[in-house]
Amino acid sequence: MWKWLHPYAKGEATYRLLGAWLPWLSALAALFVAVGLGWGLFYAPPDYQQGDSYRIIFIHVPAAMFSMGAYTGMAIAALIALVWQIRTAEWAIAAIAPVGAVLTFVALFTGAVWGKPMWGTWWEWDARLTSELILLFLYIGVLALYYAFNDARTGAKAAAILALVGVVNVPIIHFSVYWWNSLHQGATITKFEKPSMPVEMLTPLLISIAGFLFLTAALVTQRLRNEILKQELHRPWAQQQLGVEAEHGV
Amino acid sequence: MAFDSWQEAIWMGGYGFYVWLSFGVSLLAIAILVVHGLLTRKKLAAMAVQEQQRKQRLARRQQQERAQRKEKGAQ
Amino acid sequence: MNNASTWQLLSAIMRRDLAVALRRRSDIINPLLFVVIVVTLFPLAVGPGPDILGRIATGVIWVAALLSALLGSERLFRDDFLDGNLEQLVLLPAPLPVLALGKISVHWLLSGLPLVILAPLCALLLKLPIDAWGILMLTLLIGTPMLSAMTAVGAALTVSLGRGGALLSLLLLPLFIPLLIFAAAAVESTLVGTSAYGHVLLLAGLMLLTLTLAPLAVAAAIRVSVN
Numbered sequence: 001m002w003k004w005l006h007p008y009a010k011g012e013a014t015y016r017l018l019g020a021w022l023p024w025l026s027a028l029a030a031l032f033v034a035v036g037l038g039w040g041l042f043y044a045p046p047d048y049q050q051g052d053s054y055r056i057i058f059i060h061v062p063a064a065m066f067s068m069g070a071y072t073g074m075a076i077a078a079l080i081a082l083v084w085q086i087r088t089a090e091w092a093i094a095a096i097a098p099v100g101a102v103l104t105f106v107a108l109f110t111g112a113v114w115g116k117p118m119w120g121t122w123w124e125w126d127a128r129l130t131s132e133l134i135l136l137f138l139y140i141g142v143l144a145l146y147y148a149f150n151d152a153r154t155g156a157k158a159a160a161i162l163a164l165v166g167v168v169n170v171p172i173i174h175f176s177v178y179w180w181n182s183l184h185q186g187a188t189i190t191k192f193e194k195p196s197m198p199v200e201m202l203t204p205l206l207i208s209i210a211g212f213l214f215l216t217a218a219l220v221t222q223r224l225r226n227e228i229l230k231q232e233l234h235r236p237w238a239q240q241q242l243g244v245e246a247e248h249g250v
Numbered sequence: 251m252a253f254d255s256w257q258e259a260i261w262m263g264g265y266g267f268y269v270w271l272s273f274g275v276s277l278l279a280i281a282i283l284v285v286h287g288l289l290t291r292k293k294l295a296a297m298a299v300q301e302q303q304r305k306q307r308l309a310r311r312q313q314q315e316r317a318q319r320k321e322k323g324a325q
Numbered sequence: 326m327n328n329a330s331t332w333q334l335l336s337a338i339m340r341r342d343l344a345v346a347l348r349r350r351s352d353i354i355n356p357l358l359f360v361v362i363v364v365t366l367f368p369l370a371v372g373p374g375p376d377i378l379g380r381i382a383t384g385v386i387w388v389a390a391l392l393s394a395l396l397g398s399e400r401l402f403r404d405d406f407l408d409g410n411l412e413q414l415v416l417l418p419a420p421l422p423v424l425a426l427g428k429i430s431v432h433w434l435l436s437g438l439p440l441v442i443l444a445p446l447c448a449l450l451l452k453l454p455i456d457a458w459g460i461l462m463l464t465l466l467i468g469t470p471m472l473s474a475m476t477a478v479g480a481a482l483t484v485s486l487g488r489g490g491a492l493l494s495l496l497l498l499p500l501f502i503p504l505l506i507f508a509a510a511a512v513e514s515t516l517v518g519t520s521a522y523g524h525v526l527l528l529a530g531l532m533l534l535t536l537t538l539a540p541l542a543v544a545a546a547i548r549v550s551v552n
Contacts, residue, residue: 145483
């Protein structure tokens, strides 16, 4: 009990807790992603309009969902870091941002590749693609600010403020981009949104979404563990975790 | 199975290139993230070992100096 | 010690900021010259035909305004940070967000307001139809306070870095996108003969939201940067 409350034990306890979760999260992620994508690729029926090209949806939609979900998670971590001054929350910002950035990149890339057969061009100023691009810039901004400072603590706090400023702006940016898109190309229908989906397509999509949820959680857990170790490298418990015997020869 | 053969599954009704390109690049990007995490841990372990060796060297040096001082004191 | 009220402190700081800024006029004039020069470059790059210039005029003027806001942002807190005034600001017996709003207002007076006055010249150079001049100035009048407030957030975050220039634009430009979209749409709708009322109201709402929240972020960022 006291050890839990002791501030020096905090990093260690969190590290161990995350360590207990990581194998389960990884296994679930691998299972659900494999089943969802395999089903989507080979067993789901082709779309009557888009043929087999729609199969990109099984990776594009989950990635887009969790690219935004990760930003929300990062903003929550930022709020906790600023209000309660919890250092684990500061490190969580650095753990979530790269994962979110990669998910955003995946959503952007798959969207662009999908656009080639659908719209005949690699890049279309479609509302969802545009707002994903801006989201990528926001992620890069948070990461750049986090690592710009010599003092890690200052960098984390500055990045936390930026993440909160960003999360207020994300809905506004999202709305404005969708509105701008409807203004300039009202005729183009967003082909990502399907009004209704048959069960044979929806089931693998939902499995894939669950898989990406576990995948995001596992990736963040892995990076957060690394971040805790990095910040507490000089503490004996961290050195023990990294395979150094503290008693040896001293 | 929505396809009659593996060739057809790879061909994807003419969209194979786009489908496989997006799946491949996506999985590659996620794999790079995982590997980067593992490498970071390895680097941290190397740093920890280095730090420990430095501490040991320092301790040994201090011991030697103490011993030398003792010898000088004895002379 | 002295019992100066928040308002006295605020007005003292604003007067001081104005005096300091007016001593260094080049810092005020250079971003404005930058806008005029950028506006001059476009006809040279895309050709002087009124059809193409008129179409891109709003966008060019607004993008130039965004970039010039970034150019002038360093002087918001840099000198105060270097000579220790920023720390004094934190220690004053007045809410820091209010003081931040004061600094933002002075910055707007010296960077945003001149830009609004300069807008007709730019519109003339870019052959924007004269019916749209009023609405262009109105969007600038509503939008530039937002620019000042957002750049203040970015400047406060990066003030202790020394070389924040490129980083600052990376942080801020994505956040300017809604402003750019609505301002351009307001002018556009006037050009095609529909009412710009809705867009202007949206912009005004965004401005109020920004001016409410940004001082809080600036205050938090100053606290982080100072220690």
